Amino acid sequence: MLVTALIITIAIFLIGFYLGYLLDNLRIDDASQLLKKSELDSESFEISERFFYLFTKGECSFDRLRLNELGKQLADMGRTLTVYDNKKLTRRQSYNDLKRKYFISELKFYNMNKELDDKCGKKNSIILFFYNVEGNEESLRQGYVLDILGKEYNDLSILSFDKDFDDYSIKSLTSFYGVEKAPTIIINYENKYQGFVSEGELRAVLNENKTN
Amino acid sequence: MFEIYIWIISFVSLYISIFWIIISSRLEKNQSNELKEFPFVTVAVPAWNEEKTIINTVKSLIQLDYPKDKIEIIVVDDGSKDDTSKILKNFLKKEKISYVKVIKQNNTGKAGALNTALKIAKGDYFGVFDADSLASEKSLKLMLPYFSNEKIGAVISPIKVLNPRNTIEKIQRLEYIFSSFIRKLMSNVNTLHITHGVLSLFRTGVIRKLGGFDSKFNRNLTEDFEIALRLRKNDYQILLCEENVNYTKVPNNLKSLWFQRVRWFRGFMVNTLRYKGMVMRKRYGLLGRFQLPLELLTVCVVFISAGFMGYQVIIRLYNFFIKLSILKIHFFDLFKIPTIKQVVLEINFKLFFSFFVVLIAGIYLYIIAHRYVDEKWRFHLVSFIYLFLYPIIRSLQWVHAFILEVLGAKERWR
Numbered sequence: 001m002l003v004t005a006l007i008i009t010i011a012i013f014l015i016g017f018y019l020g021y022l023l024d025n026l027r028i029d030d031a032s033q034l035l036k037k038s039e040l041d042s043e044s045f046e047i048s049e050r051f052f053y054l055f056t057k058g059e060c061s062f063d064r065l066r067l068n069e070l071g072k073q074l075a076d077m078g079r080t081l082t083v084y085d086n087k088k089l090t091r092r093q094s095y096n097d098l099k100r101k102y103f104i105s106e107l108k109f110y111n112m113n114k115e116l117d118d119k120c121g122k123k124n125s126i127i128l129f130f131y132n133v134e135g136n137e138e139s140l141r142q143g144y145v146l147d148i149l150g151k152e153y154n155d156l157s158i159l160s161f162d163k164d165f166d167d168y169s170i171k172s173l174t175s176f177y178g179v180e181k182a183p184t185i186i187i188n189y190e191n192k193y194q195g196f197v198s199e200g201e202l203r204a205v206l207n208e209n210k211t212n
Numbered sequence: 213m214f215e216i217y218i219w220i221i222s223f224v225s226l227y228i229s230i231f232w233i234i235i236s237s238r239l240e241k242n243q244s245n246e247l248k249e250f251p252f253v254t255v256a257v258p259a260w261n262e263e264k265t266i267i268n269t270v271k272s273l274i275q276l277d278y279p280k281d282k283i284e285i286i287v288v289d290d291g292s293k294d295d296t297s298k299i300l301k302n303f304l305k306k307e308k309i310s311y312v313k314v315i316k317q318n319n320t321g322k323a324g325a326l327n328t329a330l331k332i333a334k335g336d337y338f339g340v341f342d343a344d345s346l347a348s349e350k351s352l353k354l355m356l357p358y359f360s361n362e363k364i365g366a367v368i369s370p371i372k373v374l375n376p377r378n379t380i381e382k383i384q385r386l387e388y389i390f391s392s393f394i395r396k397l398m399s400n401v402n403t404l405h406i407t408h409g410v411l412s413l414f415r416t417g418v419i420r421k422l423g424g425f426d427s428k429f430n431r432n433l434t435e436d437f438e439i440a441l442r443l444r445k446n447d448y449q450i451l452l453c454e455e456n457v458n459y460t461k462v463p464n465n466l467k468s469l470w471f472q473r474v475r476w477f478r479g480f481m482v483n484t485l486r487y488k489g490m491v492m493r494k495r496y497g498l499l500g501r502f503q504l505p506l507e508l509l510t511v512c513v514v515f516i517s518a519g520f521m522g523y524q525v526i527i528r529l530y531n532f533f534i535k536l537s538i539l540k541i542h543f544f545d546l547f548k549i550p551t552i553k554q555v556v557l558e559i560n561f562k563l564f565f566s567f568f569v570v571l572i573a574g575i576y577l578y579i580i581a582h583r584y585v586d587e588k589w590r591f592h593l594v595s596f597i598y599l600f601l602y603p604i605i606r607s608l609q610w611v612h613a614f615i616l617e618v619l620g621a622k623e624r625w626r
Binding site for chain 1: 227230231234235502531539556561566569
């Protein structure tokens with residue numbers, strides 16, 4: 001009886017592992033599809049914007065709302081990846097690859113935003129948020145604050161980056177902005193704030209940018 | 213670390229659940245043998261401040277379907293501060309009952325009271341019966357045939373809760389149903405090691421040979437558990453007579469329940485440590501190699517779980533309040549009802565699948581336990597509390613008992 005119970009227990013455990021493995025694949029597929037969609041949307045936006053720019057001889061007639069949506073889409077994607085990461089739900093390597101792709105997409109979006117703002121004048125706000133994954137309470141708190149603002153300000157895009165992620169593009173970004181600790185936020189390409197920034201302070205900066 | 217811990221707990225829980233399900237699948241209702249001879253039986257009733265219940269308890273013993281010249285009932289009033297013995301004596305006088313003896317002595321504790329009765333007992337069999345319990349009429353006729361060989365040292369019965377009214381009593385009703393069922397399973401694989409006070413029958417000679425009930429060991433808070441372990445240590449078997457059911461009154465408020473359980477758990481710890489030599493000993497069969505190690509492991513798991521749970525609750529509460537303090541009125545703005553896809557994808561199946569199976573196994577055992585004791589089962593608020601919240605309360609009681617033991621807090625059985 002003891003041995004039979006042991007065999008059944010091991011079998012159930014193995015079934016659990018197998019189901020877990022299947023779900024890992026589903027998660028990776030799901031996240032990859034979201035990411036692919038986001039990349040395609042971004043590319044499509046960039047191409048149409050270039051088309052109008054070329055054929056209307058420099059007119060800035062692109063859809064700001066769509067650009068904002070792309071930013072929000074990326075933020076949602078980031079949230080999904082964070083949940084999987086917090087719960088350690090995916091195989092490490094596959095997850096890191098996804099995360100890398102995601103950060104690269106964010107950086108592409110950032111560059112595109114900068115290019116459009118330079119060409120057409122800045123109308124939207126954009127925040128880079130550098131966080132730390134492990135045990136950084138301030139990053140967590142900053143994340144909550146940015147979540148509120150992201151929800152409230154339709155024209156605000158928030159791009160989050162794991163400060164310590166091992167990728168060339170992230171390292172370039174952190175080195176360019178001199179990011180030393182998490183959380184650090186960069187508002188509209190140049191205003192750097194290291195450490196936790198309260199909701200009130202951020203609101204003031206964003207409102208000031210709006211009036212300018 | 214947390215993952216490894218969850219895996220260990222779920223593996224152990226799953227293993228135990230499956231083991232009991234296998235045993236229960238082989239369970240058949242016993243057909244009791246008819247008693248051909250009527251041996252002399254002594255039933256001892258230790259009582260302390262039981263003036264409210266003693267008459268009904270003694271009445272239930274008087275009404276036992278057993279020849280009156282073959283039974284003696286000894287009520288030991290162990291230094292009651294109320295009128296327990298006076299009320300009882302008046303009742304016996306009025307009813308002209310001569311085979312019930314009432315002895316009044318200074319308070320010595322339950323084991324001491326039982327030893328007083330044991331000294332003068334004339335019976336070949338010695339029954340222990342708490343003064344807040346009721347015996348079924350056929351108890352002796354059903355239980356005695358279980359003493360089919362010399363190695364059977366004691367026979368016990370399933371217990372049901374007497375008239376459960378409030379939630380606390382109803383939770384205990386479920387607990388007693390479940391434990392009676394598990395005891396039956398233990399009896400079937402010869403790992404039973406409890407002789408409770410709601411009518412346990414012993415061979416008088418064996419108990420005397422083993423030195424009676426343990427009243428000297430001043431930290432023994434559960435003499436019923438100790439005597440059972442002593443019987444098992446001396447290679448005597450304990451069986452459960454499933455055809456007979458006796459009834460007991462249970463604590464009707466959380467405070468009394470809490471202190472009763474803390475006392476039981478302290479008794480468990482003290483006596484298990486005292487009989488630790490039986491653990492993993494081949495001589496004691498499944499009791500030594502499975503049941504006792506399992507119980508020790510369960511206690512360890514309870515302590516570690518309480519620690520982990522406590523830590524998790526504190527961390528989560530802390531994060532909740534931090535989030536609340538930052539988000540303030542926006543707190544609920546960010547709350548979104550997850551889609552089914554999100555819920556499924558966010559479950560860690562590798563970690564929790566076996567937990568789900570344990571839950572299903574637990575519910576299955578819950579249902580068959582009810583069937584086994586001929587009780588209707590249904591899921592209602594009390595079942596939910598019993599299955600999901602009560603284990604948390606029990607964990608805290610274990611922690612409390614452990615702290616009291618470590619501090620060496622003095623407590624007698626009452």
